Amino acid sequence: MNVRALSDVVVRIENLNKSFDGRLVLDGVSLNVRNQKIVAIIGQSGGGKTTLLRCLNLLERPDHGLLEVAGETIFKGSSMECRDLAKLRQSVGMVFQRFNLFPHLTAVENVMLAQLRAGVPEKDALERAVQLLRRVGLAHRALAYPEQMSGGEQQRVAIARALALKPSVLLFDEPTSSLDPESTAEVLRVMRELAADGMTMVLVTHELPFARDVADWVVFVDGGKIVEQGAPADVLGKPQELRTRTFLASYAAGQ
Amino acid sequence: MIAELFQVPWSDYAPALLDGLERTVLYTIASFAGAAALGLALALLRVSRHRALRIPAAIYTEVFKNIPLLAIIFVTYFGLASVGLKLGVFSAGCVSLIVFYAAYLSEIFRSAIAGVHAGQQEASEALGLGKVSTFAYVVFPQALRSALPGTNTMLVDLLKSTSLLVTISAAELMSEGRLITSATFRALEVYLVIAAIYFVLCYPLSQGLLWLERKIRAGVPLTPRRRRRLKAARAMLEGASA
Structure with missing residues (x-):
């Protein structure tokens, strides 16, 4: 076989x-x-x-x-x-229709939470979170709260969050x-890049x-x-x- | 007129008043901690999937919400003593305040927990967090934010309600006031001063809690760990852009 x-x-x-x-x-x-x-x-x-x-x-x-x-x-x-x-x-990473970001945490903390709970050391979790936010083009929004972000930005943070533990799918x-058309385009662009990777x-x-x-x-x-x-x-x-x-x-x- | 109103030798009574103040604060802290813990437990039972857990908690809440606090105090202190269960004044006072305020707090906590969007729990579980972590890191912090205003009101209300413990001579502020009155026969003066002391305790407390609410709403990190984390994040981001 x-x-x-x-x-x-x-x-x-x-x-x-x-x-x-x-x-x-x-x-x-x-x-x-x-x-x-x-x-x-x-x-x-x-x-x-x-x-x-x-x-x-x-x-x-x-x-x-x-x-x-x-x-x-x-x-x-x-x-x-x-x-x-x-x-x-x-x-298995999952991205939801309604983003479901954690509203009490900043973008970077949203991406760090699962890593920290899985035992990743603080410094490594932060580095990976910043790197992932950069990958979805949102490093400059790392310290923003979900309510301060547009729908497209929130969904991109949600994608970074889903990638945090290096899922296989x-x-x-x-x-x-x-999402509105502009935000849709942003999110589809990120997904296209993931596909290319x-x-x-x-x-x-x-x-x-x-x-x-x-x-x-x-x-x-x-x-x-x-x-x-x-x-x-x-x-x-x-x-x-x-x-x-x-x-x-x-x-x-x-x- | 003012000189006529104030004739009690207050400096003689200052130590007694300070003792009473200390008692009042002790009753408030112990009872509020107990009521918050019991209230949270009741709230968790009330959002449970199992009817066998939900129903007793709901009955508890309805019973204690619809009985006057004074009746609870009398049952706990005089009533139980008459059947051989003699509680000390402090225990009886705290137990009464705890069982009464737990009912109200459980209502506030229950609606706060239920108000956290179901998608939050789902997103957390999809990230591999277990039930306990999901509650501790996702549901609870959000519920706490929405429960804060109601909880703060209850804390101030509890502090004021400790004055009802005068009925079991709990040696708190109000009881001291009654003793000073019976020694001086200056009821108006004494109770005005006692009322003023309650105001001086409660007003800064409620204003402080409002300030705390605003801080939390604005996303200011409250724990040292979170402050360090955000500081490290800021440093890393600035390092990268420089």
């Missing part, structure tokens, strides 16, 4: 099911995310995209299926296999949905042009199932399924 091919998969999802109050939200979803690849999940609201993303760091507990993240089996059958939830979450949950990313997004441009793989989710997946040019350019075509047509009409 080829060991390299195995370790190449950062996220393995097999036959994942999840229901809320008897309503099936994820219905037998299987998906692999390879190292340094960017997977964009698209689809209507309520289709299960966000739930799928939240299962990957066990913010949401699946009903059954298999989940492997960064070489560890975290969920199998219908039970948690994750021995160390903190360690899993340190290897970054999850983005509609990172630009609450080889960061593995899974993003739930409504930014189809961005998905087409940056993603290696596009997954269309509807009614809790993966309806269609493939290269962006195929899924977005030559969709095979009727539901995908309907979604893309309504998206185009909304633009």
Whole structure:
């Protein structure tokens, strides 16, 4: 067996099911995310995209299926296999739609907190935080509080915060949905740079042009199932399924 | 007129008043610390997911919010003694103030904790912080900010309520006032002076707490550790730009 091919998969999802109050939200979803690849999940609201993303760091507990993240089996059958939830979450960074920065801490402290709790020495945590803020172009805002920053700045700090523990994959949950066009452009620029640096990313997004441009793989989710997946040019350019075509047509009409 | 009003030889009573003042401050500190701890515990029970924990805490709060403090003091000191549970004056006084103010503080703390956005807890857990760290470093500091105004009001209110302990001769300010009155028969003068002492205690306290609220709201770091951290960050940023 080829060991390299195995370790190449950062996220393995097999036959994942999840229901809320008897309503099936994820219905037998299987998906692999390879190292340094960017997977964009698209689809209507309520289709299960966000739930799928939240299962990957066990913010949401699946009903059954298999989940492997960064070489560890975290969920199998219908039970948690994750021995160390903190360690899993340190290897999976997450960026939220509403940023969720800690409002009582400055930008630099937001990026330091998880490092300090994970035992990184104060000086190293500070150095890394400043370096990450520089990377997202916000070193000059390091001592600002979230409420003093624009939405785009907050989301860039949130990206720096998610990168603080050197995760092996970054999850983005509609990172630009609450931003104005200018802020969206700032955030997409940072994400594009991360992509160029080889960061593995899974993003739930409504930014189809961005998905087409940056993603290696596009997954269309509807009614809790993966309806269609493939290269962006195929899924977005030559969709095979009727539901995908309907979604893309309504998206185009909304633009 | 003024000379007529003030005829009590106050210098003779200064030591007694100082003792009373000290008692009042002791009652306030001990009771407030106890009430804050019990109030926080009750608040945590009330935001629990389990009904079996929420309901008793809610019942406690409703019971003690709807009973006069004086009734609690009498039950604790005279009532319990009559069935053989004899508490000292200091213990009875503190217990009464603690159980009463814990009910109010738990309401303030509960709404402050519930008011911290759910996304905060989620973001913290997504960063690998456990439940305890999430509470200590993310939820609690934010809840503290919003609980501060109400908590401060309660602290000043508690200080004033220690005067009710005169009913069990607790040797605090009000009790000293009563003793001085019975020795001098100058009720108006004595109680005006006692009232003035309460004012002198409470006014700076409430103003100081308002000042503290404003500092915290403005993001001024209060702990030495945080001050050092921000100073180091500033130094590193300036070093880089120079």
